[in-house]
Amino acid sequence: METLLPGVVRRVLKGAALQPRWVPRRVLTVVSADVDTAGGVGAVWVVWRPKSPRAREHTALLEWYDEQWSYVGGGIGSPSDPAGVDVIEVRGGGGALSLTRRLDPPHSIATAPWIGCVEVHLGQDVSHVLIGNRRVDAPQQRKLIAAWKSSHADRARPVIVALAPDGTELSRIGPHDVLDTHTWARLREEL
Numbered sequence: 001m002e003t004l005l006p007g008v009v010r011r012v013l014k015g016a017a018l019q020p021r022w023v024p025r026r027v028l029t030v031v032s033a034d035v036d037t038a039g040g041v042g043a044v045w046v047v048w049r050p051k052s053p054r055a056r057e058h059t060a061l062l063e064w065y066d067e068q069w070s071y072v073g074g075g076i077g078s079p080s081d082p083a084g085v086d087v088i089e090v091r092g093g094g095g096a097l098s099l100t101r102r103l104d105p106p107h108s109i110a111t112a113p114w115i116g117c118v119e120v121h122l123g124q125d126v127s128h129v130l131i132g133n134r135r136v137d138a139p140q141q142r143k144l145i146a147a148w149k150s151s152h153a154d155r156a157r158p159v160i161v162a163l164a165p166d167g168t169e170l171s172r173i174g175p176h177d178v179l180d181t182h183t184w185a186r187l188r189e190e191l
Contacts, residue, residue, distance in 0.1 A: 005060050006069035008033050009042045026051060032145040034117070036134065039149035040064035043117035047079055055079050059092065059145065061115050065099040072096045072115060085121045085142070087171040087182040088129070088162040093118035095155065114155045117147045127165040132158030 004020070008030055011018055018030040029050045035042040042062045049055050060074035073096030080091070094117055101112035120129065122142045129136050131146045138144070148158050156175035162182075164170055171182035179187075 004028075004046075005044050005062055005071055008044050009035055009062055009069045012042070013037070031057075031141070031143055032119075032139060034131075034136065034145050034147045036147050036149065039115075039147075041115045041147050041149045042069065043145045043147035045119060045143075045145040050079070057092075059094055059117060059119070061094065061096050061117055061147065063099050063115055070099060072099055085123050086186070087123045087126060088160065088173060088180045089121045090157075090160065090173055090180075091119045091121060093157070097152070098149065110152065112152055113149050114152050115147070115149050116155065116157055117145055118157055118160075120144050120146055120160060122162060123170075125164055125170060126162045128163050130159075130161040130163065 004023070007020060008018060012033045012035045018033050019025065027049065029047045031045040031047055033042065033044045040063060044060045044062070046058050047055055048058065056076050057079045058074060058076050061072045062069045063072050075094045077092065096115050097109065098113040098115055101108040120143070122129065122138050122144070124142070126138045128138055132148060136144060146160065150156055159172060159174055161172040162170045171180040173180040
C-alpha cells in the first residue's frame with residue numbers, strides 16, 4: 001500500500017486518472033484522492049476487493065516530507081454507502097501528527113501540526129465544493145476525500161461548502177458541525 005500511495009498523489013498533481021492501469025479494479029479501487037499543495041498533505045481513499053463481502057476501505061494520509069510523499073497514518077473499515085444524501089454529508093474522518101514532530105523530540109509531539117481528512121458524500125445537485133479556500137469539482141460517484149493541515153491544538157477541519165453549477169451555495173458544514181446547514185433548515189421546518 002505504501003508503494004501505491006505516492007504514485008496516486010503524483011497522479012492527482014498531474015491531473016491524471018486516479019486508478020493506476022496496472023491495478024485491477026476488482027482487487028483495489030481508488031475511490032478518491034485529495035492533495036492540499038499549500039499544506040503539503042494528501043489523502044487517498046481506496047477499497048480493497050470492492051465487490052467482495054470481505055471488502056475493506058482504507059483511508060491513508062500522506063505528507064510532503066524530506067522531499068518525498070510519505071505515509072503518516074490511516075484507517076481501515078467496512079465500506080458504507082449512505083443512500084439519499086440531500087446535499088452534503090461528512091463521514092469517516094481521521095488524522096495524524098505531522099512528520100515534522102521528528103525535528104525536535106520530545107517537545108514537538110505537543111506542537112506538531114495535525115493532518116486531517118474526512119470522507120464527503122454529495123447530493124446530485126452539487127457541482128463542486130469548497131474545502132477551506134480550495135475548490136474541488138464533484139466527482140461522478142458523488143464521494144470524495146478532503147485533506148488539510150491545521151495546528152495541533154485546533155485540529156479543526158476547514159469549512160466545507162457545497163455549490164450548485166451556477167455557484168449558488170447549497171449548504172455548508174462548519175469545522176465542528178455534525179450536520180450541514182441544509183439539513184438543519186429541513187429539521188427546523190419539520191418541527
